[in-house]
Amino acid sequence: MKSPGSVDVKHLVENLTFAQKVERSLRLLEEAYEEYGDRLVVANSLGKDSCVVWDLAQRVSSDIGGFIVTTRFKPTETKTFMQEEMDRYPGMLKIFENDEEIPAQLYKTDPERCCELLKVQPTRWAIEEMKVGCWVTGLRCTEGRMRTEFQELEERDEGLIKLNPVLLWYEREVWEYLALHRVPANPLYAQGYRSLGCSPCTAISTGADERAGRWIGTSKCGGECGIHRRPLLVS
């Protein structure tokens, strides 16, 4: 596998065909799996992009495992979908959740802290417990205003590689893949949601920005929970 570095992401997003992007994603996963074996782990958020990545990873090897970070605030539909995914892939997906007590409505008063506790912290636990050397995400650079500077292969924490195999995909191509390969998706998309998170922080939105419905009315609006930016290897 090539070392982390820069490729002209924007050029590739605009010039590769759907089929070339699928090929490229599979190749990235194959190379990473060859290098990391069972230390390659998929972070499955249960969103549409993660469903693609999970399916691609299973095509590379049905031995590839993953983890799901869930919170007390996930919608019922997401919790049901999570259970269905666990049943479809018995023993392959581990759940991580932080159930410590937090101030009521922290998602309103301090959403950064709330995400740090309920999303980033369990991600750290997953990486530590599963001895992850390379974690795989469904991050896409066309998904929102804060996702344009990522690379397919990154080393934000020293010693921990992050692979973003569908970084170059458009939203349309995600749906194209799910439809062509008959991959199940969270039923909330049928209601009009385009990006899914916790109930209090997710709304149906329209317009160009796919993540515009996230954290509406807060400083985090359209932003990120933090797992892609904060240190994950903390001793």
Ligand code: SF4
């Ligand atoms: S998305 Fe909202 S409820 Fe969920 S962890 Fe972040 S701030 Fe809290």
